[in-house]
């Protein structure tokens with residue numbers, strides 16, 4: 001098993017080593033390859049993602065990814081958006097768990113408003129929201145396969161957007177083909193519903209930007225961005241990363257919460273077929289939090305490294 005490790009920028013460089021240490025503890029036999037991608041590389045050599053680096057990711061069975069900074073520079077293309085397309089990572093799985101909440105947001109990851117098809121005109125700018133039948137069916141099938149025994153909610157703005165009317169029709173057909181009961185909500189009402197009545201929800205499937213926003217907002221239910229992991233899954237590749245970004249405001253202070261990265265590593269283990277390892281990592285994170293050890297975002301004073309050491313201690 002080959003794991004590409006991409007710390008990226010900002011706090012990615014602080015939380016990824018913690019998650020990598022846990023993977024190495026459980027699987028010293030795996031091959032770990034560090035790959036440099038991101039804004040730091042762009043500043044160094046003018047290219048955020050090189051051909052060699054992309055090839056290294058293609059050759060890996062899984063990618064453990066930190067975060068990359070996307071500067072507001074018109075010449076800079078978002079690396080993670082490009083990677084999701086290059087590796088066909090069409091499903092973004094974002095579990096929001098804890099405090100009686102167990103919601104899995106499944107977000108379409110390769111099209112929608114992040115199609116990358118955009119242009120500027122004098123006095124205006126356009127971004128094309130592309131939703132295809134193939135892309136919608138693929139993500140709906142993926143989500144439906146994870147929704148057995150759970151409530152299945154389809155989130156759209158189908159009353160306003162033709163692109164979402166297509167997504168809605170495909171998602172309903174795929175849910176029915178999978179023998180699932182389904183419900184639908186307009187995305188604005190769904191955001192409110194998830195925050196007001198989180199216990200109602202199980203698996204939510206939605207389009208790209210709606211899933212991005214909904215999962216960050218839902219993070220408020222369980223203690224914020226520092227706790228939320230995600231998986232980007234395609235037919236041939238898989239990349240695991242915290243939902244949070246590179247957090248330049250706390251970079252270099254050693255206080256970033258590594259839980260999201262640790263949980264992303266747990267998702268990697270699960271995807272690799274090591275469900276017991278994944279459960280052990282989750283249990284070690286919970287045991288550490290239960291001792292009262294917390295990073296400052298959760299009201300504590302632990303450092304990233306100390307939290308990581310404690311998790312390793314609980315892993316045994």
Ligand code: ATP
Pocket residue numbers: 011015067068069070225226227243244245246247248249250255256257258260297
């Ligand atoms: P992006 O655009 O890449 O999503 P962003 O700057 O919008 O990045 P984040 O980098 O996720 O968003 O940071 C948002 C806020 O949450 C910041 O104040 C940051 O310090 C805080 N934050 C994010 N992740 C963590 C973490 N792991 N530990 C502590 N605080 C965090």
